Amino acid sequence: MNYEIVCGIETHIELATKTKIFCGCTTEFGGEPNTHCCPVCTGQPGALPILNQKVVEYAIKAGLALNCKINTKSHMDRKNYVYPDLPKAYQISQYDEPLCEKGYIELDSGKRIGITRIHIEEDAGKLIHENGETYIDYNRGGVPLIEIVSEPDISSDEEAREYAEKLQLIMRYIGISDCKMQEGSMRCDVNLSLRKPGDSRFGVRTEIKNINSLSFIQKAIIAEVERQTDILDGGGTIVQQTMRYDEGTNSVSPMRDKENSDDYRYFPDPDILRFSIDDEKVEEIRSSLPELPFDKLKRYVNVLGLPEATAKQIFRYRKVAEFFEGALAEGASVKNTANLIVGTIFSTMETEEEKELFAIRISAAQFAVLVKLADEKKINIGVAQSTLQKMLESGKSVEEFIKPEDLVGISDEVLESLCKEAIDANPKALADVRSGKDKAINTMFGYIMKKTGGKADIRKAEDLLRKLIGQ
Amino acid sequence: MRAGITELATRLRNREISAVELTKAYIDAIEKLNPTLNAYVHLTFDTAMKAARQADQMLKEGDAPLLCGIPMALKDNICTDGLTTTCCSKILQDFKPYYDATVWEKLKSQGAVLLGKTNMDEFAMGSTSETSCYGAPLNPRNTNYVTGGSSGGSAAVVGANLAAYSLGSDTGGSIRQPASFCGVVGLKPTYGAVSRYGLIAYGSSLDQIGPMTNSVKDAAIVFDAIKGGDKRDQTSVEYEYGSSLAECMDRDIKGMRIGVAEEFFSGINPEIKSKIEEAIKLFERNGAVIENISLPALKLALPVYYIIACAEASSNLGRYDGIRYGYRTSSYTSIEDMIVKTRSEGFGDEVKRRIMLGTYVLSSGYYDAYYKKACLIREEINREFYTVFEKCDVLIAPTAPNTAFPLNCKGASPVEMYLSDICTVPVNIAGVPAISVPCGEDAKGLPVGMQIIGRRFGEATILQAAHFYEQSAGKVIGTYEGGVGI
Ligand SMILES: [Zn+2]
Numbered sequence: 001m002n003y004e005i006v007c008g009i010e011t012h013i014e015l016a017t018k019t020k021i022f023c024g025c026t027t028e029f030g031g032e033p034n035t036h037c038c039p040v041c042t043g044q045p046g047a048l049p050i051l052n053q054k055v056v057e058y059a060i061k062a063g064l065a066l067n068c069k070i071n072t073k074s075h076m077d078r079k080n081y082v083y084p085d086l087p088k089a090y091q092i093s094q095y096d097e098p099l100c101e102k103g104y105i106e107l108d109s110g111k112r113i114g115i116t117r118i119h120i121e122e123d124a125g126k127l128i129h130e131n132g133e134t135y136i137d138y139n140r141g142g143v144p145l146i147e148i149v150s151e152p153d154i155s156s157d158e159e160a161r162e163y164a165e166k167l168q169l170i171m172r173y174i175g176i177s178d179c180k181m182q183e184g185s186m187r188c189d190v191n192l193s194l195r196k197p198g199d200s201r202f203g204v205r206t207e208i209k210n211i212n213s214l215s216f217i218q219k220a221i222i223a224e225v226e227r228q229t230d231i232l233d234g235g236g237t238i239v240q241q242t243m244r245y246d247e248g249t250n251s252v253s254p255m256r257d258k259e260n261s262d263d264y265r266y267f268p269d270p271d272i273l274r275f276s277i278d279d280e281k282v283e284e285i286r287s288s289l290p291e292l293p294f295d296k297l298k299r300y301v302n303v304l305g306l307p308e309a310t311a312k313q314i315f316r317y318r319k320v321a322e323f324f325e326g327a328l329a330e331g332a333s334v335k336n337t338a339n340l341i342v343g344t345i346f347s348t349m350e351t352e353e354e355k356e357l358f359a360i361r362i363s364a365a366q367f368a369v370l371v372k373l374a375d376e377k378k379i380n381i382g383v384a385q386s387t388l389q390k391m392l393e394s395g396k397s398v399e400e401f402i403k404p405e406d407l408v409g410i411s412d413e414v415l416e417s418l419c420k421e422a423i424d425a426n427p428k429a430l431a432d433v434r435s436g437k438d439k440a441i442n443t444m445f446g447y448i449m450k451k452t453g454g455k456a457d458i459r460k461a462e463d464l465l466r467k468l469i470g471q
Numbered sequence: 472m473r474a475g476i477t478e479l480a481t482r483l484r485n486r487e488i489s490a491v492e493l494t495k496a497y498i499d500a501i502e503k504l505n506p507t508l509n510a511y512v513h514l515t516f517d518t519a520m521k522a523a524r525q526a527d528q529m530l531k532e533g534d535a536p537l538l539c540g541i542p543m544a545l546k547d548n549i550c551t552d553g554l555t556t557t558c559c560s561k562i563l564q565d566f567k568p569y570y571d572a573t574v575w576e577k578l579k580s581q582g583a584v585l586l587g588k589t590n591m592d593e594f595a596m597g598s599t600s601e602t603s604c605y606g607a608p609l610n611p612r613n614t615n616y617v618t619g620g621s622s623g624g625s626a627a628v629v630g631a632n633l634a635a636y637s638l639g640s641d642t643g644g645s646i647r648q649p650a651s652f653c654g655v656v657g658l659k660p661t662y663g664a665v666s667r668y669g670l671i672a673y674g675s676s677l678d679q680i681g682p683m684t685n686s687v688k689d690a691a692i693v694f695d696a697i698k699g700g701d702k703r704d705q706t707s708v709e710y711e712y713g714s715s716l717a718e719c720m721d722r723d724i725k726g727m728r729i730g731v732a733e734e735f736f737s738g739i740n741p742e743i744k745s746k747i748e749e750a751i752k753l754f755e756r757n758g759a760v761i762e763n764i765s766l767p768a769l770k771l772a773l774p775v776y777y778i779i780a781c782a783e784a785s786s787n788l789g790r791y792d793g794i795r796y797g798y799r800t801s802s803y804t805s806i807e808d809m810i811v812k813t814r815s816e817g818f819g820d821e822v823k824r825r826i827m828l829g830t831y832v833l834s835s836g837y838y839d840a841y842y843k844k845a846c847l848i849r850e851e852i853n854r855e856f857y858t859v860f861e862k863c864d865v866l867i868a869p870t871a872p873n874t875a876f877p878l879n880c881k882g883a884s885p886v887e888m889y890l891s892d893i894c895t896v897p898v899n900i901a902g903v904p905a906i907s908v909p910c911g912e913d914a915k916g917l918p919v920g921m922q923i924i925g926r927r928f929g930e931a932t933i934l935q936a937a938h939f940y941e942q943s944a945g946k947v948i949g950t951y952e953g954g955v956g957i
Contacts, residue, residue, distance in 0.1 A: 039568070040703075042795065044570070045556075045558075045568065045790070046549075046550040046568065046572060046668065046669040046670055046671045047570070047668070047669075048703060048704050049705070050702065050704075050705050080786050080789060080833070082810065084792070084794055084806055087790060088789065089786075090789060134806070265833035265834060265835070267782060267786070270674075271672075271704075271705065272705055273706060
């Protein structure tokens with residue numbers, strides 16, 4: 001029997017503030033255990049929290065980027081529970097007045113996944129199990145988080161992945177988090193239930209906790225749907241519980257905890273005053289937002305005329321997009337700029353992280369000088385590519401590699417006679433091309449390039465060659 | 472005969488006595504009397520002597536602050552860097568914070584000399600100081616009686632002249648009630664007027680640190696030194712009080728509008744009632760205008776207080792789990808087992824009772840009926856106070872319905888003990904300031920306290936009224952024989 005998937009995702013995102021949410025300690029990753037700590041973030045008796053205004057600002061940014069309504073009056077609550085990594089025995093979070101509510105993310109299909117709420121809270125510390133002992137590192141305690149809760153609008157594993165991917169991209173774009181799932185700065189909990197098509201009631205749901213990669217979200221959902229389907233088909237009932245996804249075995253299993261029965265005894269934190277944000281501040285934050293990634297993608301395709309595949313490779317990394325637009329602003333052409341980035345610069349970067357970091361040694365302006373030489377046909381694209389390669393390696397400008405005499409192009413007449421020479425000198429290649437082995441034409445390009453020291457316009461040469469060969 | 476802060480400061484400046492000699496005199500008196508009174512629980516004589524020597528240096532260089540070189544005491548819930556701070560609870564035994572409370576930081580920078588930490592009810596929960604894990608302090612006026620609570624030790628050290636002044640904390644009357652029992656002055660400032668940073672929390676929305684002194688003027692001097700906004704406490708406020716509080720106290724009270732609410736007088740010991748009424752007449756004879764007013768929501772103040780204070784306490788005390796500091800049980804099988812045993816062994820009965828009460832009122836299913844309703848009534852009480860202070864400058868009320876209890880008489884009945892806070896808790900709920908001043912004695916010779924309540928940040932007015940009373944009513948303090956004879 002087929003079932004309809006009802007799925008919602010809760011995402012924890014670590015904010016990239018320099019200091020913690022309630023004290024001045026650094027949020028820097030790592031460090032000797034318990035060195036990024038003070039009386040406030042370790043909940044020492046008598047210490048009091050001071051709410052970091054940057055955290056509020058970042059959360060509002062997230063809310064605005066996800067089309068949320070911002071609650072200009074808000075407060076912090078205590079969520080009481082006992083766990084050794086939680087030094088105060090309560091987590092300061094938001095309960096009934098989250099900072100942002102009622103937003104959405106639009107999928108490529110046009111379907112909107114609702115955002116129920118976004119609230120701010122503090123992270124806990126970390127337990128370290130070693131030689132049968134348990135140690136606690138509070139360096140992470142008090143690192144600011146936002147929790148983004150979606151509506152149960154997601155109805156397939158693909159939608160879940162797309163939702164999380166888009167969320168990650170938007171958060172990175174607005175610069176509030178690096179959203180590195182493998183480092184835990186973005187973590188997803190998936191709530192999932194099944195129901196018969198047409199049934200308006202929700203089935204019993206389970207929660208899969210702490211998923212740390214986009215592909216695991218999808219795999220975990222597939223595995224859990226299978227598990228629940230088997231139970232329902234066999235006439236069984238789903239037990240509401242918290243599950244864990246095991247990447248090794250690609251399966252979900254119940255976690256050992258009592259979380260579903262916990263009573264957090266939320267109440268407003270008396271140490272932190274209610275706060276209000278004026279509309280002006282919200283507008284100021286709104287106007288500080290960059291162009292959002294999917295708006296940018298649309299513009300690249302519809303206004304700049306980039307092929308969608310190329311546009312998608314560029315827009316998704318904020319620094320790449322900035323570099324791309326920087327070169328355009330210097331007058332470089334869209335096509336050559338995009339192709340050189342995707343073809344040449346990306347070939348020096350293997351991983352997503354490298355593209356995300358985009359640590360290159362030349363500026364957009366230096367790059368634009370090179371692209372414009374190609375745009376004006378003063379150098380051909382091959383020269384542009386190899387020059388760019390050298391520039392990236394050395395960090396030096398175009399002038400270091402292209403001498404004035406190089407900039408004089410090969411005249412049409414010279415090129416035409418060179419093409420004739422190339423045909424005459426390569427009878428076998430000529431025969432191959434004529435018999436349909438089109439790649440053999442490369443032999444002739446090689447001949448021309450060798451003769452011109454790589455300066456010939458390869459496209460022009462191709463046109464001429466084909467004309468002369470008669471194809 | 473005992474000297475006030477101003478007088479001690481003058482003698483220090485005139486080289487009649489050095490800070491070292493003064494400190495030594497207090498230390499001698501403490502060594503003699505504290506074994507009986509049990510008012511100090513941690514003595515810090517070494518650091519006191521060091522501070523005294525530094526104070527003498529500051530005094531020699533001139534331009535030293537008023538409190539420089541004057542020996543004092545802190546309640547044991549105020550954190551002192553490197554010095555034991557235990558809230559008189561086994562669970563914090565040997566706890567040495569590595570940070571100073573803001574109030575202590577301020578006083579220390581002015582050259583204050585800390586003699587030690589004073590006895591108190593465990594985690595400030597109680598009205599007699601008998602819940603202390605170190606045993607009860609005794610009332611210096613009659614050692615068969617309690618000091619009151621929870622700042623009983625801070626009241627006793629001032630009452631016995633074992634410190635020139637002390638700091639206490641007041642969540643539901645914990646400064647004012649022991650002040651009244653021991654015959655000293657106790658000021659609970661406006662909520663937010665003094666930083667709570669470094670005060671080990673009981674009920675965070677109610678707690679406030681304040682001075683306990685021999686005179687109203689001394690209270691003003693100490694309050695002046697510790698007040699002010701603090702970037703480490705979001706709930707603190709930098710309020711502009713104008714000129715120095717100690718100086719504006721000598722103003723005439725003619726025309727001062729004094730509110731008297733019948734609700735504060737029901738169920739009060741008749742002896743106390745008549746003393747307060749006499750005092751009100753004294754104000755009237757000197758030109759004050761008496762207004763009979765009503766605060767109907769006051770009758771709900773006590774349950775509201777116990778719900779809110781216990782709810783906050785249950786959350787605030789969750790951190791004492793034996794993991795990071797303080798007491799840890801000796802044998803356990805798991806982390807859960809360790810936490811449960813540590814807390815079972817480390818907390819006393821009264822603390823456990825309030826944690827359980829607080830946990831209950833915050834639990835889902837009971838939250839709306841108790842905690843949420845209490846917050847609504849709290850707002851109503853605030854509104855009533857606000858309305859009353861539109862036509863009155865101050866309110867006058869008894870500090871406590873009774874004078875000091877005999878030792879060991881309230882332990883069996885917590886509710887009866889809770890009732891002794893009936894006159895003081897409304898002030899904490901509303902966050903307004905109030906002062907308790909000595910107002911004569913009952914037939915047994917035990918001190919009676921009068922409470923003067925003001926509007927938010929109305930400290931100048933209540934200090935002025937209290938100072939007037941203290942000056943006009945004749946000396947009612949200082950009858951204790953012993954302590955420092957300076
Ligand atoms: Zn910190």
